[in-house]
Amino acid sequence: MASRGAVAYRTEVWSDWCPGCGDFGILAAMQKAFAELELDPANTVVVSGIGCSSKTPHFINVNGVHTIHGRGIAFATGIKLANPRLTVVVNGGDGDLLGIGVAHFVALGRRNIDVTVILHNNQVYGLTKGQASPTLRKGEKVKSIPVPNIQDAVNPIALAIASGYTFVARGYSLWVDHLKELIKKAIQHKGAAFIDVLQPCVTYNDIYTAEYYRERLYKLEEEPGWDPIVRDPSEDEEKKAAAIKKAEEWGSRIPVGIFYVNPLKDTFEDRLQKRNPYYNSAKPPAFEEISSGDGKPIIGPDEFRRIFSKYIVSVRRHG
Amino acid sequence: MKDVYLLVGGAQGSGLETTAQVLAPAFASLGYGVLANREYYSNIVGRHSYIHMRISASGEPKALSYPVDFVGAMDAESVFTHWDDIREGGYLLYDLGVARTRLIQIASMEPELKNRLMEAYKKHGIQPTVQGVVDYLEKEKGVKVIGVSFTAVFNMLVKKFGVARAQAQRFRSSILIGAIVGLTGLDPQAVDLGLERRFAGRKRLVEINRELIRAVAEEVSSEHGTPLKLDQPEVTEGEYVVATGNDIVAMAKIVGGVKYQSYYPITPASDESVFLEAHEHLTVDGKDLGNIVVLQTEDEIAAISSAIGAALTGARSSTATSGPGFSLMVEALGWAGKNDVPVVITYYQRGGPSTGLPTRGSQSDLLYSLYASHGEFPRIILSSGDHLEAFYDAIEAYNLAEKFQMPVIHLLDKFLANMIASMPFPEWSKIRIERGKVLFEAPRGPWKRFPQDEPIADRPVLGSGAWTWYTGDEHNEWGHITEDPINRTIMYERRWKKLEIADREIPVEFRAKLYGDAGADFLLVGWGSVKIVALEALKELEAKGFKGAYLHLRMFSPFPAKYVEGVLSRFDPERVIAVEHNYLGQAARIVTMETGFKFRKFILKWSGRPMYVMELVRGVIDVLEGGKSRVVLTYGK
Numbered sequence: 001m002a003s004r005g006a007v008a009y010r011t012e013v014w015s016d017w018c019p020g021c022g023d024f025g026i027l028a029a030m031q032k033a034f035a036e037l038e039l040d041p042a043n044t045v046v047v048s049g050i051g052c053s054s055k056t057p058h059f060i061n062v063n064g065v066h067t068i069h070g071r072g073i074a075f076a077t078g079i080k081l082a083n084p085r086l087t088v089v090v091n092g093g094d095g096d097l098l099g100i101g102v103a104h105f106v107a108l109g110r111r112n113i114d115v116t117v118i119l120h121n122n123q124v125y126g127l128t129k130g131q132a133s134p135t136l137r138k139g140e141k142v143k144s145i146p147v148p149n150i151q152d153a154v155n156p157i158a159l160a161i162a163s164g165y166t167f168v169a170r171g172y173s174l175w176v177d178h179l180k181e182l183i184k185k186a187i188q189h190k191g192a193a194f195i196d197v198l199q200p201c202v203t204y205n206d207i208y209t210a211e212y213y214r215e216r217l218y219k220l221e222e223e224p225g226w227d228p229i230v231r232d233p234s235e236d237e238e239k240k241a242a243a244i245k246k247a248e249e250w251g252s253r254i255p256v257g258i259f260y261v262n263p264l265k266d267t268f269e270d271r272l273q274k275r276n277p278y279y280n281s282a283k284p285p286a287f288e289e290i291s292s293g294d295g296k297p298i299i300g301p302d303e304f305r306r307i308f309s310k311y312i313v314s315v316r317r318h319g
Numbered sequence: 320m321k322d323v324y325l326l327v328g329g330a331q332g333s334g335l336e337t338t339a340q341v342l343a344p345a346f347a348s349l350g351y352g353v354l355a356n357r358e359y360y361s362n363i364v365g366r367h368s369y370i371h372m373r374i375s376a377s378g379e380p381k382a383l384s385y386p387v388d389f390v391g392a393m394d395a396e397s398v399f400t401h402w403d404d405i406r407e408g409g410y411l412l413y414d415l416g417v418a419r420t421r422l423i424q425i426a427s428m429e430p431e432l433k434n435r436l437m438e439a440y441k442k443h444g445i446q447p448t449v450q451g452v453v454d455y456l457e458k459e460k461g462v463k464v465i466g467v468s469f470t471a472v473f474n475m476l477v478k479k480f481g482v483a484r485a486q487a488q489r490f491r492s493s494i495l496i497g498a499i500v501g502l503t504g505l506d507p508q509a510v511d512l513g514l515e516r517r518f519a520g521r522k523r524l525v526e527i528n529r530e531l532i533r534a535v536a537e538e539v540s541s542e543h544g545t546p547l548k549l550d551q552p553e554v555t556e557g558e559y560v561v562a563t564g565n566d567i568v569a570m571a572k573i574v575g576g577v578k579y580q581s582y583y584p585i586t587p588a589s590d591e592s593v594f595l596e597a598h599e600h601l602t603v604d605g606k607d608l609g610n611i612v613v614l615q616t617e618d619e620i621a622a623i624s625s626a627i628g629a630a631l632t633g634a635r636s637s638t639a640t641s642g643p644g645f646s647l648m649v650e651a652l653g654w655a656g657k658n659d660v661p662v663v664i665t666y667y668q669r670g671g672p673s674t675g676l677p678t679r680g681s682q683s684d685l686l687y688s689l690y691a692s693h694g695e696f697p698r699i700i701l702s703s704g705d706h707l708e709a710f711y712d713a714i715e716a717y718n719l720a721e722k723f724q725m726p727v728i729h730l731l732d733k734f735l736a737n738m739i740a741s742m743p744f745p746e747w748s749k750i751r752i753e754r755g756k757v758l759f760e761a762p763r764g765p766w767k768r769f770p771q772d773e774p775i776a777d778r779p780v781l782g783s784g785a786w787t788w789y790t791g792d793e794h795n796e797w798g799h800i801t802e803d804p805i806n807r808t809i810m811y812e813r814r815w816k817k818l819e820i821a822d823r824e825i826p827v828e829f830r831a832k833l834y835g836d837a838g839a840d841f842l843l844v845g846w847g848s849v850k851i852v853a854l855e856a857l858k859e860l861e862a863k864g865f866k867g868a869y870l871h872l873r874m875f876s877p878f879p880a881k882y883v884e885g886v887l888s889r890f891d892p893e894r895v896i897a898v899e900h901n902y903l904g905q906a907a908r909i910v911t912m913e914t915g916f917k918f919r920k921f922i923l924k925w926s927g928r929p930m931y932v933m934e935l936v937r938g939v940i941d942v943l944e945g946g947k948s949r950v951v952l953t954y955g956k
Contacts, residue, residue, distance in 0.1 A: 011765075011799075041786050042763055042782065042783070042784050042785065042786050043782055044786075045781055047628075050791070055800070057788065057790075058790070061765065063781050063786040063788070064786075064787075064788040064789070064798070065628070065631065065781075065788075066788070066789065066790035066791065066792070066800075067624065067651075067654060067789075067791060068624075068650050068651060068653075068654050068791050070620075071620060071621070071624040074616070074620065074621035074624030074625050075625065075627060075628035076628060077614070077616075077621065077625040077628065078579060078581065078614075078624065078626055078627065078629035078630075078632075078636070079628040079629065079632055079781060080628075081579065081612045081614060081625070081629065082578060082579045082612060082629035082633075082636070083632040083633075083634075083781065083782050085782065086632070086781060086782050103620075103621070104620075104624075106617070107616070107617040107621065275599070276599050276600045276610060278600045278602075278607055278610050279599075279600070279610050282607070284782070285578040285579065285609075285610050285612050285634055286578060286579075286632035286633040286634035286780065286782070287759060287782075288578060288609045288610065289609075290575075290576025290578070290635060290752055291576065291752035291754075295751045295752050296747070296750070296751070296752070297574050297575065297576060297714075298576070298608055298609060299573060299608060300747060301744070301745075301747045302603075303601075303603045303608060304570070304745075306603045306604075307573070307598070307603065308560070308570055310516055310519065311561055311562045311566065311570070312558065312559070312560055312561075312744070313344050313512075313558070313559045313561050313741065314348070314557075314558050314559075315347075315348060315349065315350040315552075315554055315555065315556055315557045315558070315559070316348075316556070
């Protein structure tokens with residue numbers, strides 16, 4: 001059933017990634033997740049930036065908005081706030097989301113907009129032939145770079161938690177069903193959700209290979225006592241601290257799974273609605289009428305006078 | 320008098336704006352036209368700021384000029400700075416408490432001005448103290464001096480009204496207002512209206528200010544009479560909107576149906592977005608008239624990117640910015656151009672390059688707007704010449720964006736942004752909402768958004784039922800990536816065909832307009848806020864025997880080439896003068912590109928201050944009679 005459903009979320013566009021690219025696994029997991037959640041293609045939007053992974057929208061049979069480098073989240077923000085009834089998923093690489101686009105990555109967390117962000121994390125800039133990305137660790141030299149990297153890596157999980165994302169997880173592109181479950185949970189979560197997906201770059205990254213990950217990855221949900229969910233606001237600080245500590249684990253063992261979930265925090269859409277109860281009440285803003293049938297604006301001269309009365313001056317008749 | 324020119328100066332943060340906020344609606348309510356420009360530094364407190372105001376008995380005044388009839392100086396720096404802005408026989412109000420202050424003591428004054436003043440004072444034999452300047456103006460220029468002990472006023476406020484001593488300073492503006500009320504004989508009821516507008520609901524403040532204004536006015540007019548009394552206003556009935564350009568544009572956007580506006584704080588654009596923020600829900604008598612999402616973003620890249628995203632959902636969407644912000648927006652602008660996205664950028668030009676003059680005006684971003692972003696793609700560029708044009712254009716910008724499915728850049732400038740004007744109430748018969756081929760409901764299924772043979776195609780929005788793809792790469796009819804050379808050739812041209820259609824469909828009379836007689840002896844060519852100055856200058860020039868016309872350019876893309884060429888052909892090229900707030904003569908260059916007409920004469924100003932009528936008049940005479948081909952204007956502090 002599920003696999004048959006996933007087919008409906010495929011387009012006829014050929015995926016031109018390198019054979020064996022981790023992006024294939026992420027794409028398959030997304031299509032399966034969309035199918036199992038029965039997302040309406042008309043009301044689902046996959047947004048991306050630039051890079052190998054950002055071609056993803058063209059391969060999924062829902063609305064696709066393939067934008068410019070680093071700005072997928074910013075485009076998604078406008079889409080979601082103008083029509084909160086859409087399901088919005090952002091795809092981007094580590095260079096896209098954590099390098100050039102990091103300001104937007106942080107801002108989405110601060111706002112906690114109900115958008116899912118899927119990071120295709122392969123430690124290199126693939127489409128430009130393998131330069132070091134913000135997630136390549138200091139001192140590492142993948143085969144595509146001539147000298148070792150001397151910039152420190154950013155920790156995507158810790159950054160997401162510090163920025164305010166309320167669902168933070170890590171998946172692995174070759175564990176498609178595990179990843180699919182994470183994607184489903186992220187989409188169902190109300191608020192900014194982030195999944196750091198580790199993926200081998202078979203062409204440029206000879207350090208973080210499939211073999212490397214196979215030897216080290218373990219699932220958090222199988223760890224006794226691991227509970228990432230905030231069930232009371234008083235637990236938040238502790239859960240965040242535990243998640244960030246866990247995110248530092250990167251050596252002989254590397255965790256995947258859910259690091260942190262806080263379903264209690266209000267989304268940006270909630271905050272807008274709290275300030276203005278009419279926001280997204282009858283219709284999403286994008287669908288509100290702005291003119292009557294004859295092309296006249298809804299705000300006529302009388303409404304204008306009322307709304308802007310303190311700027312309007314009437315001259316009285318003299319004599 | 321037909322017109323009264325006023326200047327009030329003081330330190331930034333000392334309540335100077337209150338004078339214009341009270342006086343503008345007060346005079347306007349009687350039928351007088353009001354225009355008030357505010358000049359200020361990029362500074363919160365302490366730097367010299369001033370308001371230059373014109374009140375006119377003949378309807379709305381169009382432009383400002385010097386000298387002024389009255390200078391109200393809140394501090395010593397204002398006396399020093401504006402000593403030569405007062406006309407002979409004009410009026411100067413100053414604080415007796417600063418009489419002994421010496422020019423060199425003014426720490427907030429920039430050394431360049433201080434040195435220039437030192438030299439000028441020396442040349443005229445003026446002692447470089449406030450008293451020295453006052454004495455000179457009184458004896459040599461016949462200026463009537465109104466010395467007021469501000470301290471005595473503050474003491475009175477403490478004693479009579481129980482105002483806290485620290486708060487008393489904040490009533491300075493009412494001393495100036497009082498003097499203006501006295502000299503002009505302004506109706507007390509009108510003053511009340513102004514105070515009510517300014518201090519809405521704060522009864523005690525209204526009361527104290529009213530009393531103070533009355534006391535000062537009585538004292539001033541008992542000594543001087545009402546020498547600045549204006550003629551009866553020509554307007555006896557009517558309705559005006561009294562607001563800054565920023566506010567006017569925001570009001571227009573609301574009428575135009577804005578649903579999403581993003582911004583990153585920047586002078587002189589953010590006031591517009593803040594105004595919209597204050598109106599996020601529109602309601603009259605409990606009737607819901609709609610909502611606006613206003614998002615303060617992390618940077619201008621997010622501002623335009625999110626605005627484009629919102630536009631894809633069908634929201635009327637815009638962002639407002641100035642030069643440095645626009646510089647960050649240009650990559651995304653190209654994406655909007657590539658994907659037929661109707662997004663509006665309201666662009667308030669300030670002095671560049673780089674940070675430039677953040678709080679001063681210019682018209683130096685026209686060529687940049689026209690070409691910003693790599694690659695070639697069509698866009699609509701329109702610019703407004705005054706408040707009323709800005710109002711209609713802000714609405715029209717959305718219409719044009721949606722009808723022709725491309726980004727629209729609405730160029731304004733700091734002058735207009737910050738000027739308070741009494742604008743005639745807009746005519747609703749001139750306002751239409753035109754949404755082009757937008758579809759809020761479309762058949763379910765994948766949608767071919769970019770049919771090759773249809774440059775402007777149906778535009779189902781995200782969430783309409785159909786699903787669509789967009790990409791910054793070259794795309795095929797489905798919005799998917801393709802590098803195919805034939806598709807590339809077709810799609811590239813398809814985008815440009817939209818501009819051809821726009822060129823055919825947008826009325827020429829909206830895009831450029833000749834003011835005055837085509838048989839006139841000379842022609843000024845300008846755009847943006849040059850319009851208001853040029854039209855006034857022409858009147859004065861005509862009185863001096865020079866009969867000219869003004870060609871106002873309102874749209875630069877698509878450019879009304881044929882019309883402009885036709886107008887230009889009727890004038891002697893030696894008597895066609897480009898008038899602009901920049902160095903290059905940017906609009907003139909566009910005219911040359913589009914028509915082949917080469918400008919030989921220029922009157923330019925890039926000091927960051929507005930163009931004034933008297934300097935343009937002089938500049939035109941210098942060109943026509945003095946044989947000058949390039950006149951650079953610099954008046955203003």
